[in-house]
Amino acid sequence: MASLKEVRNRIVSVNSTQQITKAMKMVAAAKLRRAQDNIIQMRPYAQKLNEMLLTVSAGSESSVDSPLKAVRPVERVLIVVVTSDRGLCGAFNTNIIKATLQLIENKYAAQAKKGQVEIFTIGKKGAESFARRGFKVHGQFTDTYSRLSFVTVKEAAEEIMKGYTNGTFDAVELVFNEFKNVATQIIHTDPYLPIVAEDTASSAKKPEVNYSFEPTEEEILTELIPKSLKIQLYRAVLESNASEQGARMTAMDKATENAQELLKELKLIYNRTRQAAITTEILEIVGGAEALKN
Template identity: 45%
Template sequence: MANLKDLRNRISSVGSTMQITSAMKMVSAAKLSKAQDAIAKMRPYADTLKELLQDLSASLDNEANSPFTVEREVKNVLIIAVSSNKGLAGAFNSNIVKQVKTLATGRFKNEKISLAVIGKKAYEVLDSKSYIIDYHNEELVNHIDYKEVASFTEKIMKDFEAETYDQVVLVYNHFKNAGTQIVLTEDFLPIKQDMLDAEAETNQIDYIFEQEKQTIVEELIPKALKMQLFKALRDSIASEHGARMTAMHKATDNAKELRDDLKLSYNKARQAAITNEILEIVAGAEALSD
């Protein structure tokens, strides 16, 4: 049976761990509340911008000429992978890495794959796997700012326009609720005209234009792309805090269960030690009486 001192040390250690995981859970819950509020406020704008672009594109009868709607033979693919800079969030980051590997060995197995990794954790794993990483940015996760996201998006748009990449896809965790994060893979570039037209067929609105429709569409497409990546980052951050809060909640429960088991073992060991001491005293008394 384990030594009483060792058991006391383990109980103390597990108790300290439980306090840490409990505190981390509360911190993540507070951050989640802010992140959830931010994504909830942003989604209506992003969805309305997408619907507006769809309606305008459909009204142009496939005449929208933009470098970002050009479909080429796919030879070079860029995968934008959004992760976090910190761990202890369950499978949050590993799911992103797993999806990137799935795309590389499945959908794009015959194409040249390059990566744009946002966040430290996915970068550490993917860099060690000898993937080609053209972009790596950790600050977008630490301090999410629309101007920084727009600047990052513009670099990718320029590379697509210069035909460095023929297709760009976006991989990130979509926030459903605190306990559920869904890994999404979205086509980022090119914007497929037939998709826009098909989605807009049942929801066309008769707008009054102050400029030519073509001009407005050309201005809206870059804005929509920047907003798509910005929304993905907001989604990912909310998902990260939700995943970490859930992971720390489970870790706290597991620590409590382990501590209770150790206390039970300690009490049994202590009771056994006391019993042995009593038996020794009784045996000694009987020996003296004889």
């Protein structure tokens, strides 16, 4: 049985840990509110921009030749992985890394054997994990969330588009967590490049509309396609940021509950040990008194 001092030290340690997890939960809750507001405001804009791109593409009479729409045989693959910069958020990063490895195994196993699958990471945890696994990390944006803005994410999107345009990669996939609620994050593995035209079967159901373009169709799509890709990546980062704070809030809440349960057990052990020590002392005093009488 542990001594009273050892149990007392453990109680102090667990109590300090519980205070830290409570504080981290409160900080995550405050950050979650801001992150949730940002993603709620961004979703309608991103969806409308994507609809506009599809509408203009469907209504155009001629096909605009964009290097971002060029479909090539898939030899070299870039996977954009959005993780967090810090841990203590449960299985948030682990699930993203597992989903990425599963995507490579199921879809790009042949390219992976040739060493032609590269990782582009947004978030320090993803960069560290894939570097340890021997993957070539093409680009990494760390400390993104400390200065999260469209300008910062736009630089990453431009670098990805540049790699596809100059033929460094033949396909780009995007893996991220979509925020649903505090306890639930939905993992997405979405094709990012090339831009695939809308399914003809679904577009055939839409009524035929004649569009007049001002400025020209080419100018509109040339401007709209890169902007849509930047917004798509920015939305993924905002979704991941909100998901991270939700996962951290949940993890810290569970840690606080576990610390409370552990404190109850330690206090019970402490009381039992203290009672045993007092009983032993009483027995020694009684034994000593009896010896003096004799």
